[in-house]
Amino acid sequence: MKDRLLLLVYLVLVVTATLVHDARLLLAGALTVTATEFGRRPQSWVRALRAALPFLVAINLGFLIVSKGDLSAAGRVLPLVNARLFFLVVLVFRILPAIDLQRALGFSPTLRFVLILATSQVLAFRRLFGDFEQALAARTTRRPGLRTSLRQGAALGAFFLRRAEHDATEITQALTARGFFLDRD
Amino acid sequence: MHIPDGFLGPQTYGPAYGVAGVLWAVGLRRLRRTLDPAAVPRLAVATAASFALMLVTVPLPGGTTVHVTGIGMIAVLFGVWHGFLALSLVYLLQALMFGDGGVTALPVMALTAGLGGTAAAVAVHRACGRWPRPAVFLAGWCGTVVPAVLVAFVLGAQPLLAHDAEGTPLFFPFGWAVTVPAVVLPHLLVGVADGVLAVLAWRALAPGEDAP
Amino acid sequence: MIAIEKLSHAYGKRTTLVDVDASIDAGEKIVLLGSNGCGKTTLLKILTGLLEPGGGHVLYDGHQVSPAALRDKTVRRRFRREVGLLFQNPEAMLFNPTVRDEIAFGPRQHDLPDADDRARHWAAQVGVEDLLDHAPYTLSAGQKQLVCLAALLALSPRLLLLDEPTAALDPRSTGWLVDFLQDLPQTLVVATHNLSLATELGERCLVLGEDHTLLHDGDVASLREDTEVLYRANLVHTHRHRHGDQEHRHYHTHDWS
Ligand SMILES: Nc1ncnc2c1ncn2[C@@H]1O[C@H](COP(=O)(O)OP(=O)(O)O)[C@@H](O)[C@H]1O
Numbered sequence: 001m002k003d004r005l006l007l008l009v010y011l012v013l014v015v016t017a018t019l020v021h022d023a024r025l026l027l028a029g030a031l032t033v034t035a036t037e038f039g040r041r042p043q044s045w046v047r048a049l050r051a052a053l054p055f056l057v058a059i060n061l062g063f064l065i066v067s068k069g070d071l072s073a074a075g076r077v078l079p080l081v082n083a084r085l086f087f088l089v090v091l092v093f094r095i096l097p098a099i100d101l102q103r104a105l106g107f108s109p110t111l112r113f114v115l116i117l118a119t120s121q122v123l124a125f126r127r128l129f130g131d132f133e134q135a136l137a138a139r140t141t142r143r144p145g146l147r148t149s150l151r152q153g154a155a156l157g158a159f160f161l162r163r164a165e166h167d168a169t170e171i172t173q174a175l176t177a178r179g180f181f182l183d184r185d
Numbered sequence: 186m187h188i189p190d191g192f193l194g195p196q197t198y199g200p201a202y203g204v205a206g207v208l209w210a211v212g213l214r215r216l217r218r219t220l221d222p223a224a225v226p227r228l229a230v231a232t233a234a235s236f237a238l239m240l241v242t243v244p245l246p247g248g249t250t251v252h253v254t255g256i257g258m259i260a261v262l263f264g265v266w267h268g269f270l271a272l273s274l275v276y277l278l279q280a281l282m283f284g285d286g287g288v289t290a291l292p293v294m295a296l297t298a299g300l301g302g303t304a305a306a307v308a309v310h311r312a313c314g315r316w317p318r319p320a321v322f323l324a325g326w327c328g329t330v331v332p333a334v335l336v337a338f339v340l341g342a343q344p345l346l347a348h349d350a351e352g353t354p355l356f357f358p359f360g361w362a363v364t365v366p367a368v369v370l371p372h373l374l375v376g377v378a379d380g381v382l383a384v385l386a387w388r389a390l391a392p393g394e395d396a397p
Numbered sequence: 398m399i400a401i402e403k404l405s406h407a408y409g410k411r412t413t414l415v416d417v418d419a420s421i422d423a424g425e426k427i428v429l430l431g432s433n434g435c436g437k438t439t440l441l442k443i444l445t446g447l448l449e450p451g452g453g454h455v456l457y458d459g460h461q462v463s464p465a466a467l468r469d470k471t472v473r474r475r476f477r478r479e480v481g482l483l484f485q486n487p488e489a490m491l492f493n494p495t496v497r498d499e500i501a502f503g504p505r506q507h508d509l510p511d512a513d514d515r516a517r518h519w520a521a522q523v524g525v526e527d528l529l530d531h532a533p534y535t536l537s538a539g540q541k542q543l544v545c546l547a548a549l550l551a552l553s554p555r556l557l558l559l560d561e562p563t564a565a566l567d568p569r570s571t572g573w574l575v576d577f578l579q580d581l582p583q584t585l586v587v588a589t590h591n592l593s594l595a596t597e598l599g600e601r602c603l604v605l606g607e608d609h610t611l612l613h614d615g616d617v618a619s620l621r622e623d624t625e626v627l628y629r630a631n632l633v634h635t636h637r638h639r640h641g642d643q644e645h646r647h648y649h650t651h652d653w654s
């Protein structure tokens with residue numbers, strides 16, 4: 001219940017952020033959300049800034065270039081876009097870590113089942129990918145060239161696709177063995 | 186190619202949630218009703234494979250690296266329905282679990298990449314079925330380029346769809362003149378990487394290979 | 398309880414089992430030994446009715462075991478209740494939101510009234526009672542394996558098939574598992590490539606060779622003396638030993654893990 005409520009709060013705040021068109025209000029919102037991190041260092045601020053920075057830079061630089069340095073146009077457009085983006089990213093870092101996705105989206109048993117299996121596989125594949133990267137880093141001294149990268153990428157791709165086929169069979173067998181399809185004709 | 190929250194207005198994500206929502210509901214229903222015991226496991230592993238493929242990077246001339254999308258490979262191996270649902274799940278998990286990409290962008294990504302990309306990839310793969318290698322290459326290429334074109338279109342439409350009384354854009358501030366070259370041109374190259382990767386991966390996947 | 402008659406199997410052109418004959422009586426604790434790729438997993442999956450035998454057949458209490466035979470609902474219900482398989486990769490078996498639900502899944506599926514009590518009981522038995530409210534996919538490999546074991550035991554099966562159950566466990570947990578399995582009343586088949594585990598665990602030992610035939614069926618003590626079988630099954634190896642300035646070569650195992 002707590003998770004579903006939090007997710008709802010998050011979604012409502014996101015939608016609200018796209019309906020408010022006042023940069024000062026949005027920044028105040030970001031500050032308020034950060035201030036709810038009682039007693040801890042305001043981590044979401046820093047992390048949000050770091051995550052949003054590439055987009056903020058791209059948007060602002062891009063706008064200045066496209067408008068050929070028209071500062072008055074920039075003054076009208078950019079504060080709002082920046083503030084909104086920043087508020088939304090702060091929301092992500094403040095609220096999402098507290099939500100258990102499986103519980104929040106558990107209203108449909110099928111969806112929950114799909115999500116659990118998918119999450120478990122995604123985490124497993126991410127771990128494997130990390131292993132590959134570390135193994136590669138341990139074996140190479142220079143940044144690989146295009147040809148090597150493509151070959152490594154293809155090897156990774158083939159590995160994950162084959163692994164996916166294999167795991168699908170394995171999971172289906174495990175579900176069968178555990179009586180998941182007991183009543184199916 | 187992840188769109189963060191704050192770039193798309195409610196005029197865009199509202200309808201997108203409507204359309205994608207219907208498709209998700211239909212997809213879940215099909216999963217619930219199917220008699221194929223492997224349907225859900227296949228969806229789960231397609232999601233994981235898609236997630237892993239998106240982590241693969243290729244260097245571009247100039248010293249930067251880009252992520253491939255792997256959409257073409259997923260589409261050809263798992264089909265449009267599973268591809269669409271798997272990519273939707275990837276974007277959902279990325280947005281809500283890893284804080285990467287926005288929840289307002291989720292339905293737009295699901296429709297452009299998950300549906301547009303996989304459908305295009307499967308279509309060209311079928312159309313070129315007689316020449317397996319070009320077919321796989323084109324599937325990989327289309328799986329990346331078609332979503333890029335669609336995303337550029339949606340992003341570039343923001344100033345038209347959402348502006349205040351004086352015409353000042355409220356969300357993403359660039360029109361098509363900027364988004365089309367900025368988003369599509371690099372993805373023409375990424376598409377080539379995706380295509381080559383798909384061909385090489387396919388060769389490695391050739392029948393007679395061992396299960397892992 | 399189980400009769401395996403002239404059982405063969407292949408994945409396409411890849412042979413996995415050749416003419417395997419064996420029978421298993423209720424209450425036996427059997428170790429299925431073989432090196433990697435010799436067909437242990439395949440055999441366990443055929444015994445669980447997940448794979449169709451290529452030739453020959455498997456009987457469980459005189460009834461045929463195969464995916465086709467298990468299409469009958471009453472047969473399937475009884476069989477899935479009485480026979481449990483611990484997969485080599487336990488990740489494949491986990492699909493519930495919490496450890497509690499995971500262990501209670503089987504009992505609920507079979508409409509047992511005390512599913513939650515069983516979950517608590519078996520979680521405590523395998524030592525994961527502190528994890529009951531955790532999501533299984535967040536656990537370590539060893540913990541996942543224990544949860545899966547508890548999930549199987551929660552149904553009080555008659556026959557328990559375990560595929561390399563010690564692969565993810567540290568030595569202390571392995572020791573614990575050996576004792577734990579010894580004390581279970583169930584008929585057990587444990588697949589492993591670890592000869593010393595066989596010595597500790599089983600009274601009887603089946604050895605699958607690299608040619609996918611059954612090389613040995615008998616007690617562990619006589620197997621340990623049969624170096625030729627052990628060598629053919631790739632369960633022992635030789636390499637040089639130096640003791641001071643003496644050098645010699647003999648068959649032996651390394652009791653890793
Ligand atoms: N799904 C599969 N498709 C094709 N070959 C497989 C499959 N599963 C296993 N094999 C092959 O069958 C042989 C026996 O495998 P397995 O029964 O898993 O051996 P073990 O469990 O003793 O290591 C191996 O050579 C393996 O590569």
Ligand SMILES: [Mg+2]
Pocket residue numbers: 437438439485560
């Ligand atoms: Mg095995």
